[in-house]
Amino acid sequence: MRNIFIKKTILIFLSVITFFSCKTAEKTPEKQPxxxxxxxxxxxxxxxxxxxxxxxxxxxxxxxxxxxxxxxxxxxxxxxxxxxxxxxxxxxxxxxxxxxxxxxxxxxxxxxxxxxxxxxxxxxxxxxxxxxxxxxxxxxxxxxxxxxxxxxxxxxxxxxxxxxxxxxxxxxxxxxxxxxxxxxxxxxxxxxxxxxxxxxxxxxxxxxxxxxxxxxxxxxxxxxxxxxxxxxxxxxxxxxxxxxxxxxxxxxxxxxxxxxxxxxxxxxxxxxxxxxxxxxxxxxxxxxxxxxxxxxxxxxxxxxxxxxxxxxxxxxxxxxxxxxxxxxxxxTFGYADRFDEKYDLVRSVRKGKYKYIRNFQPFNFDGLMNNYRYKQLAYKEWETLYNEGKLNDVQSTFFKSKAPEMLFDVENDPYETKNLANDAAHKNTLLDLRSSLNTWIEGMPDLSFYPEHYIIDNALKNPVKWGQEHKKDIKKYITTANLMLQDFSSIKEKVKVSLASKDPWERYWALIVCSSFGKEANALKTTIKNIAKTDPQALNKVRAAEFLGLTKNDNPEQICLEALYSTNNPVEALLILNSITLLSSKDFGYSIQIDTSKLKPTVLKDAQVLRRIEYLIP
The missing domain is CATH 3.40.720.10 (Alkaline Phosphatase, subunit A)
Incomplete structure (x- = not known):
């Protein structure tokens, strides 16, 4: 009997423990906010x-x-x-x-x-x-x-x-x-x-x-x-x-x-x-x-x-x-690429009170025509006053080619009017932020080092996977693009090698580097003229013509129009039209006459292309 009593006591004790254990386990979780x-x-x-x-x-x-x-x-x-x-x-x-x-x-x-x-x-x-x-x-x-x-x-x-x-x-x-x-x-x-x-x-x-x-x-x-x-x-x-x-x-x-x-x-x-x-x-x-x-x-x-x-x-x-x-x-990091029909490629990093902006295509000035922006009367007046020579240097910056890199103290200069990139007192800050930005864009990697139409045709089924598979190539293009941050005399031979590369997008970035230097890169104009005539990639012909036009070495009209008329891809056409718009702006002054009857039907149907055409052919 004594053993039976002990067993019952143990069972009751275990039941009590189990009961309270279950109660603890069943505690109602906090309601989500x-x-x-x-x-x-x-x-x-x-x-x-x-x-x-x-x-x-x-x-x-x-x-x-x-x-x-x-x-x-x-x-x-x-x-x-x-x-x-x-x-x-x-x-x-x-x-x-x-x-x-x-x-x-x-x-x-x-x-x-x-x-x-x-x-x-x-x-x-x-x-x-x-x-x-x-x-x-x-x-x-x-x-x-x-x-x-x-x-x-x-x-x-x-x-x-x-x-x-x-x-x-x-x-x-x-x-x-x-x-x-x-x-x-x-x-x-x-x-x-x-x-x-x-x-x-x-x-x-x-x-x-x-x-x-x-x-x-x-x-x-x-x-x-x-x-x-x-x-x-x-x-x-x-x-x-x-x-x-x-x-x-x-x-x-x-x-x-x-x-x-x-x-x-x-x-x-x-x-x-x-x-x-x-x-x-x-x-x-x-x-x-x-x-x-x-x-x-x-x-x-x-x-x-x-x-x-x-x-x-x-x-x-x-x-x-x-x-x-x-x-x-x-x-914090920032990115700006195409806005409607207007192309650029800009990246930024802000660390503390300092802001670093990297303009990878600095000749694409901020005020380049963008149809939707210019519906605003203030934009129109700003451009008119610039064209009439009625702005001071700070106000005119919007319509001028940009520096490849800019550094601002945004606490003391909240509207980013004073570029400190060439100020020796801020050299360490510049190098630190430049390094941070490069580490970030290489680490993603940043797909924009390929033209948009190429991304759509090749990467868009799985952009992240494709980017990882092409990470080494993207790093190569970033390295090429960053040559514009050095003295031209020190990198001329590297640019020349890149212009002769079998990789079309390395050539593409080498041409953009030349355009960023402008007339400083005239030592390579013979090579670039040859690219404008013979490169198998139509967009590289346009980039070469763009350099020749920006530096007044040659009229870019024929090469740009041949590339525009030959493409069936509206996104590629839009990038070509961006160069034509740039070259047609006040400071460069080319008059490139587009015959819309020669555009491919797929190109002429695109809404963004039509916005560019509307501007270029009033």
Whole structure:
């Protein structure tokens, strides 16, 4: 009997232990927080008084700081919608994944095994909604959004379901300052002209003054829409369960900002409101300001971390709200390639207060015609004043060939008007940032060292894999391109070897290097003339003709037109037309007469080509 009693006692004891063990194991996990993004289009931090003395009051955005963290060093990685949003939705650098061109000629697939990040939230039980702009350069699957439309709302979720909601505001978009002279005259007659400072690289005119006022008025209208979203969340009793991110989707739209890697194109306002019930998820204190660097590449992993969802290895960014992942290097990278019909190739890195910009095709001056930009009256006036010789040196820079590399102290020179690249006192900083940028572009690797049409034809089925397979070649092209950073006398023989390379894209970059030196490279003009006549790659003939035209060694018209008429590829044609537009500009003055009847039908149907033709044949 005694043994039976002992056995029963042991069984009861084990049952009690098991019961409490099960209770511990069955502990209900913390409910995931809601996350809302309020995204305003086309405004850098420079136009909000909350971030800049020369900005306008935005009380609704400012209200988020009461229980939020203000990020004074937040950056888009690209200065235009589709490339910036492709970076955000994937968490990957666009030049690595083949989505760096705006507008896309073809959609690229996401890297193998990677989804647009809201898909991971959806798998974890979130209701995912987007109201409503997408503008991705990636192929999109149906796994991303429960609803992406102008009617999308978190209110349509199941009861107690956590949600991720994006609310896009287009009120501050570039198109909203395509006003007419009549519109301006009517406003001026009412006395609508406040005293905002015009940035120093802009003409100090009435039109630019009014454009500043009109744009800031649109920002105030946008602020009211931000307030409406906050009010809705409050009325629904959701504020203390919801992280609210407010940010601009890239820089502003005053001339020389959107589409350019200057601070006005990349440095955006950002505030994250931390809900009371989830303040333990971040080490940053509500009501505080931080100078930690944040880039758009970091948004996807930050949201996934807040939702307690695993971050895919293919994502390039890091979370920025948790202490163990806070970035300490204070560095951000930027990229600019094609914007509609206008080509360039520019990369940037900012580290602390210094900004380094690398112009890989420096003869493509900033003010080169871009149809959509020049719908803005201020752009038109700026160009007119330049052509009439009425601008000072700083204001004229926009229409002049650029230096291959530029270095700015953006704290003391916020509008990047004084290039310190040749200042001996800043040599170490220059070399450090140059090295950082080269390490980054080689490491991706950066696909833009091939022409866009070649990427589409050869790499776009799997850009990341293709880039890795061609990493050595890309590094070779970068090395060739960087010859323009040395004295020509010291690298002339290397350029000559590259001009004779069997690799067409090494020849391509050697020709661009020659154009960057201009007349300094005239010692190689005989070789370049031969390339213009005999190179099997039509685009290399154009690059050779471009050099001969820029240096006034030969008229480039015949070679450029032969290449243009011979191609069936509209993207290749667009790159040729970029050279023709450059050579037709005021400072070079060639009159290249295009006969549209000689263009291939596939070329003539392309919308971007037609924009160039419309400009070149008024």
């Amino acid at each position: 809601n996350i809302v993004w309020i995204v305003s289009e086309d405004n850098s931090k420079h136009y909000l008084k909350l971030f800049d003395e020369n900005g306008i009051e935005t009380p609704n955005i400012a209200s988020l700081t009461n229980q939020g963290v203000m990020f004074t060093r937040a950056f888009s990685n690209a200065p235009v919608c589709s490339v910036a949003r492709s970076t955000i939705i994937s968490g990957t650098y666009a030049p690595r994944t083949g989505v760096q061109f705006h507008r896309k000629s073809e959609l690229a697939p996401l890297p193998d095994g990677l989804h647009m990040f809201p898909a991971y939230l959806k798998q974890a039980g979130y209701y995912t909604t987007n109201n409503s702009k997408e503008d991705y350069n990636f192929v999109k699957s149906d796994t991303v959004w429960d609803d992406s439309s102008k009617k999308a709302s978190y209110r349509n979720r199941s009861e107690n379901q956590p949600f991720f909601h994006v609310f896009n505001i287009g009120t501050s978009h570039e198109s909203r300052i395509h006003f007419t002279k009549e519109d301006m005259d009517a406003a001026l007659a009412k006395g609508e002209l406040d005293s905002f400072n015009i940035q120093p690289n802009h003409p100090q005119t009435e039109l630019f003054q009014y454009t500043n006022v009109h744009y800031r008025n649109k920002i105030q209208e946008m602020d009211q829409e931000v307030g409406a979203v906050i009010k809705e969340l409050k009325e629904d009793g959701l504020l203390e369960d919801t992280f609210i991110f407010y940010y601009g989707d890239h820089g502003g739209v005053l001339p020389g900002s959107k589409g350019y890697l200057y601070e006005t194109g990349l440095h955006v306002p950002m505030i994250v409101r931390v809900p009371e019930n989830y303040k333990h998820l971040t080490h940053l204190k509500p009501g505080s300001t931080t100078e930690n660097f944040v880039s758009f590449i970091d948004l996807a992993p930050t949201v996934l971390k807040l939702a307690n969802v695993s971050i895919p290895e293919q994502i390039d960014g890091k979370p920025f709200l948790t202490p163990e992942e806070t970035k300490q290097d204070h560095t």
